[in-house]
Amino acid sequence: MSVYTNRESLLAALTPRRKSKKIGFVPTMGALHQGHLTLVNKALEENDCVVISIFVNPTQFNNTEDLEKYPRDLETDVALLKSLGKNIIIYAPEASDLYGDSITATDYNFQGLEHEMEGKHREGHFNGVGTILNIFFRIIEPDNAYFGEKDFQQLQIVKKLVEIENLPLNIVGVPIVREKSGLALSSRNKRLTETYKKEAVLISKMLKEVKERFASHSISELNRFVKETFDKNDQLALEYFEIANEKTxxxxxxxxxxxxxxxxxxxxxxEIRLIDNMALN
Structure with missing residues (x-):
């Protein structure tokens, strides 16, 4: 396993492989957990070598404090990945290696996908996501790229990005990995106190309950049920709950x-923001 911190050394390693090897790509912002490792293992099964990027992307944060507090531990991340096998390449660049002198996001039109859910609450977020992924895709030129369904809206937007940029790669969605409690794995979980972590299990419990009630209750009834449940909890604050068409x-x-x-x-x-989602039918 090799670790590269600039695109020149990465390309020197990748270029000979492109002729005969299938390349997989797993983009991450580090603070790796079992959910990330699931993506990497899936990529290792389907490709000859896998590139994992570790980069906290500034253009997808609209909250400077959140960017500064995002957990970073490259040494631990590298040790975790080393245990998975030899056919792994880690790319952990500085922002200047990717953006040059201007750390700015491209303004994308994702045909409305960017204005729903997360887009309503994190202005410019998906422009930042699209920008950094387009940079990575063009540097690495992977055959397949892997994304977790925990960020389901992002997964749909990445598929649209590939269509917009006319990129020759396959986007693979991988099911959410959860703790035994049901809490969706996230790098942000590391910042939760024991009390908040215990309370946060309510998030997945609500999704399961909504799934069970979906056939017999109206959407307005389900929306009201979730809101009233969180209103009674003095530890968690509901930012939004929405039932949406999976495609649009x-x-x-x-x-x-x-x-x-x-x-x-x-x-x-x-102050820790957690997201989750679940298919209902």
């Missing part, structure tokens, strides 16, 4: 036959 991500008002729906949620546990 448009907020659903009422159910239609032959449409797939998914529940999306964002909650603050103190």
């Amino acid at each position: 991500l448009k907020t659903a008002i009422k159910k239609s036959k032959n449409e797939k729906y998914r529940a999306f949620i964002a909650v603050f546990a103190g």
Whole structure:
């Protein structure tokens, strides 16, 4: 396993492999957990070598404090990845290696996907995501790139990005990995106190309950049920809960036959923002 911190050395390692090897790519912001390792193992199964990027991307944060506090531990991340096998390449660049002198985001039109859920609450977030991924895709030129379904909206936007940029790669979505409690794995979980971590289990419990009630209750009833439940909890603050069309991500008002729906949620546990989602039908 090799670690590269600039694109020149990375390209020197990748260029000979491109002729005969299938390359997988797993973009991360570090603070790796079992969810990331699941993505890497999936990529290792389907490719000859896998590039893992470790980079906290400034253009996708609209909260400077959140950017500064995002957990970073490259040494631990490298040790975790080393245990997975030899066919791994780590790319951990500085911002200047990717952006040059101007750390700015491209303004994308994701045909409305960017304005739903997260887009309503994190202005410019998906422009930052699209910008950094386009840079990575063009440097690495992977055959396949892997993304977790915990960020389901991001997964749909990445697919649209590949379409917009006409990039020759396959985007693979991988199911959410959860702790035994049901809490979706996230790098932000490392910042939770024991009390908040225990309370945060309510997030996945609510999604499961909504899934069980989906066939027999209206969307407005489910929305009210979730809001009232979080209103009674003095540890967690509900930012949003939405049931949306899985393809368009448009907020659903009422159910239609032959449409797939998914529940999306964002909650603050103190100052830590957690997101989750679940397919409903």
